[in-house]
Amino acid sequence: MLDSRFFSYQNGELNCEGAGLEALAERYGTPLFVMSRNALKNQYAAFEDAFSGLDHFTCYSVKANFNIHVIEALAEEGAGCDVNSGGELFRALKAGVDPRKIIMAGVGKSESDIEYALSSDILMLKAESLSELRHIDTVAGRLGVVARVGVRINPNVTAETHPYITTGDSKEKFGIDEASFEEMFRLLGSLKHLRLVCLDMHIGSQIFDTGFFHAATEKLLDVLEATRSAGFAIEFLDIGGGFPVTYDPQDPATPIGDFAERLKPMLETTGLTIIFEPGRFLAANSGLLLTRVQYRKRNHIGKEFLIVDAGMTELIRPALYQSHHEILPVRERDTTMIADVVGPVCESGDFFARARTVGAVNEGEYMAILSAGAYGAVMSNNYNGRLRPAEVMVDQGQDRLIRRRDTYDQLIQNEVDL
Known part of the structure; x- marks a missing residue:
């Protein structure tokens, strides 16, 4: 769900901390994960405030989103880390977390x-x-x-x-x-x-x-x-x-x-x-997934589909847990449509919404899938030979790339040459 302090429509365009999401999509391409650094910090502060007065120590659960820039942002606020593997420990240490603030x-x-x-x-x-x-x-x-x-x-x-x-x-x-x-x-x-x-x-x-x-x-x-x-x-x-x-x-x-x-x-x-x-409490609503409408399709029974360039390879929660994610047009719309919002992956389970009322968008326009800051990028994969998406962090209107998009060469870099 949007926190209007960090995600809001301004002049008809959805923004993250004042950075226009359409401009980010054009600059970095889609699918694209966008994180708000200050939403992360705000959630951590809310948690600490709730448990103030209790002798406690908060360890961010890295499995929710293990990007080292996300870890670093929370560590800067005082959080430790809860890790589940050597790989997550490596990430926490690379982010500068004190080892004595890490539990495995x-x-x-x-x-x-x-x-x-x-x-x-x-x-x-x-x-x-x-x-x-x-x-x-x-x-x-x-x-x-x-x-x-x-x-x-x-x-x-x-x-x-x-x-x-x-x-x-x-x-x-x-x-x-x-x-x-x-x-x-x-x-x-x-x-x-x-x-x-x-x-x-x-x-x-x-x-x-x-x-x-x-x-x-x-x-x-x-x-x-x-x-x-x-x-x-x-x-x-x-x-x-x-x-x-x-x-x-x-x-x-x-x-x-x-x-x-x-x-x-x-x-x-x-x-x-x-x-x-x-983990989820800090990261989920601090990020969203930007996607481009590739095609609008209506079948013979009148069912409408919005086929977008993101799929279960980027956000698997709807397929895995039947979970709900709000979906908004990046450009505000006065009219709506009822459609299935689906991805390009060769699976019937590759959908974000079924028969959902959404903004009436056209081909080539952008949509934002909300609450994607946790268990989104971290669970993304290369099924169907797809390239894992780029990730961007916005801090008071300034955006920076925190993960580059995969390349084709990376898809085979660990395979033995023919």
Whole structure:
């Protein structure tokens, strides 16, 4: 959803912080991701304000958008990073993030991921299985270090969200469930190259109901008590992310202040530093995807299609999660049409909207697909031999390229020559 402080129509043209989107499309080509630096900063400030007064540390979840310029913008405001792989760690370090403000999650970390994290002296690795604890201990022993670790607890709370993005249910692959706690405590007591410093949870994404966070946090606090009783000195409690954003104006997200109001009284009593991992909350509505209408098509039953030059290769969320993204004409329109907005990829699932009322645009004109700052560019791919798009960041009307568009040569650069 548009935040009019950063995205608005001016003189009939949609702008990002005063930069006209039509001019950006002409300068850089389409499809094109456009990020607002100050929208990112504003979202981070809103999050920090909601949880002010609580001893906490906010780690941007890099998986939402791992462009190093996005990471750098948030790090400049004070954010740390939550990474899920060696590649994301590399990006965070390249963006200038202090290693001691980086935490590494991930249910299937490789040995090289673990070694890179330990060698970089990041704040902690978060383990999701007993086997992983053993593996981290082995790598730490080989390196001659003591690894700071957190353990991800699966609270068995099934949040109401898309099934592909729920992560706190014991049927899913994430975390260690309560049946394994006693074995976990014995194991941690025997491993000589680990130091348990954190308990962690993450129950999913786009959680609108504060009650799910409350229930999961209660379970995590019970685990904290048991962990302390077992003799472990915990320093951090990681609540994860999953705070919602508005994609559809008809379904507004629960304000972040409501979550803070529910959680702060529970967390203040722990005496620990609380870690949060917002990703989508910071990035989603800080960016959009610009696309050009290639063709207007009407079939024999009168169905109208707008065929645009962006597709599921640039923004896969509608195909993967059936998610809603608002779509606006870059040039304001007084008239509307009902159309399917579809991409050029050879899949029936390659669409952004079905039977949607949109501005009546013509071939060659531009449209903006909103809320594309998270899980857009970062999930883009080269299916159908398509070139991953360029990315631009706007800061107070000044635009700069933060990722060049792919070239044909890049499509085959890692393949063995014929």
